[in-house]
Amino acid sequence: MPSATINVMEAAARKAARGLIRDFGEVENLQVSRKGPADFVTEADRRAERILRAELAKARPGFGFLMEESGETEGEDTRRRWIVDPLDGTTNFLHGIPHFAISIGLEEDGGMVAGLVYDPLRDELFWAEKGVGCYLNRRRLRVSSRRRMEEAVLATGIPFKGRAGKDAFLATIGPAIDNTAGVRRFGSAALDLAYVAAGRYDGFWEFGLSPWDVAAGIVLVREAGGFVTDISGRAVTIQGDSIVAANDRLHTPLQRMLRDSLKESVGDRAPGSRLRHTVSSSSPSPVARAMRREPHAGRSSSDPGDARADPTAGGNGGSERTMTNAERIVEALRRKPGLDDDELSRLADVTPRQQVNRICRRLEREGKLRRERGPRGKIVNDPVR
Numbered sequence: 001m002p003s004a005t006i007n008v009m010e011a012a013a014r015k016a017a018r019g020l021i022r023d024f025g026e027v028e029n030l031q032v033s034r035k036g037p038a039d040f041v042t043e044a045d046r047r048a049e050r051i052l053r054a055e056l057a058k059a060r061p062g063f064g065f066l067m068e069e070s071g072e073t074e075g076e077d078t079r080r081r082w083i084v085d086p087l088d089g090t091t092n093f094l095h096g097i098p099h100f101a102i103s104i105g106l107e108e109d110g111g112m113v114a115g116l117v118y119d120p121l122r123d124e125l126f127w128a129e130k131g132v133g134c135y136l137n138r139r140r141l142r143v144s145s146r147r148r149m150e151e152a153v154l155a156t157g158i159p160f161k162g163r164a165g166k167d168a169f170l171a172t173i174g175p176a177i178d179n180t181a182g183v184r185r186f187g188s189a190a191l192d193l194a195y196v197a198a199g200r201y202d203g204f205w206e207f208g209l210s211p212w213d214v215a216a217g218i219v220l221v222r223e224a225g226g227f228v229t230d231i232s233g234r235a236v237t238i239q240g241d242s243i244v245a246a247n248d249r250l251h252t253p254l255q256r257m258l259r260d261s262l263k264e265s266v267g268d269r270a271p272g273s274r275l276r277h278t279v280s281s282s283s284p285s286p287v288a289r290a291m292r293r294e295p296h297a298g299r300s301s302s303d304p305g306d307a308r309a310d311p312t313a314g315g316n317g318g319s320e321r322t323m324t325n326a327e328r329i330v331e332a333l334r335r336k337p338g339l340d341d342d343e344l345s346r347l348a349d350v351t352p353r354q355q356v357n358r359i360c361r362r363l364e365r366e367g368k369l370r371r372e373r374g375p376r377g378k379i380v381n382d383p384v385r
């Protein structure tokens, strides 16, 4: 059963969607305003945002907002805010291509706890709540179980004029073409993530997205049993400059393949660092370096999306490493009810093996984790679903 929160999100999305469907039918007559090269904002977009804001504020008066058009609004309740993209897939919408969505995420204490992505034309409502699961309308969703990269169908985004990320995209698309069953580019990151959650895509990656593009989708993928990180394998944040989402089996190979191809390309061409692939904690991430070499003519400086186009503003210069075993377990455990965030962060922070083992043993006693000996006697920790 969807919670009251999901009901609020659904009602707001359905109301805004009625306007979008009407406007989509009259797309030629729309008054279109230019926000930057190839980055249009339509009247429909603004109307949808106004409806979403009004509906969400009416139901949850104190919550804050982070919205694509109107930016950030702090609420009385400083712990919670809605992260909203009223129209994800704007370019599709303007061109009459029937693939776009409304995306609503709920952030609590800095973490995403609920997400809803609604495709009004197909009437597909993807929603998920932390610890509850991921659903398409009333049907429970699970990521795909494909384990072979050769069989995987991936989605990505292709940057366009004025948008950062071209070099990073070009560096990563080659290996994806060489190693998978196909790559799709449909133009809505929110729906791409929803499709990973639904098992339609086996994985997805993109650079330079904004918080509202991914906030809801991250919850969908996690709750459907998938993993979401940045390209370096670090825990994903909505402010990050890259995102890699995939089913539980393909996430690590996909993330490593993309990371390695990016490192190779950037390492090759970055001044003074020919073939140096190590990234220290003080140097910018490979994505930041790839993006820094591109013009950021995209959005105006008043645009909140600007922070995303400038990788130096993304705060993503951390050390290069993949997810630790503990973090991987934590990612999976986030979907289970009854584990508080403090406990999870403690688990993510601990590196000494003994501590991880101690916590894992307790989780096993509580029935939250299954521990088995793998092929070479190595203990395999597997969250109980």
Ligand code: 2AM
Pocket (backbone or CB within 6 Å): 039, 085, 087, 088, 089, 090, 091, 156, 157, 158, 163, 187, 188, 189, 190, 208, 209, 210, 213, 298, 299, 305, 308
């Ligand atoms: P939009 O349709 O709401 O603009 C396509 O690759 C994805 O990138 C879409 O989700 C699209 O969202 C998003 N996008 C388009 N322009 C962007 C920009 N300048 N910065 C960040 N994301 C953008």
Ligand code: CA
Pocket (backbone or CB within 6 Å): 085, 087, 088, 089, 212, 213
């Ligand atoms: Ca968007």
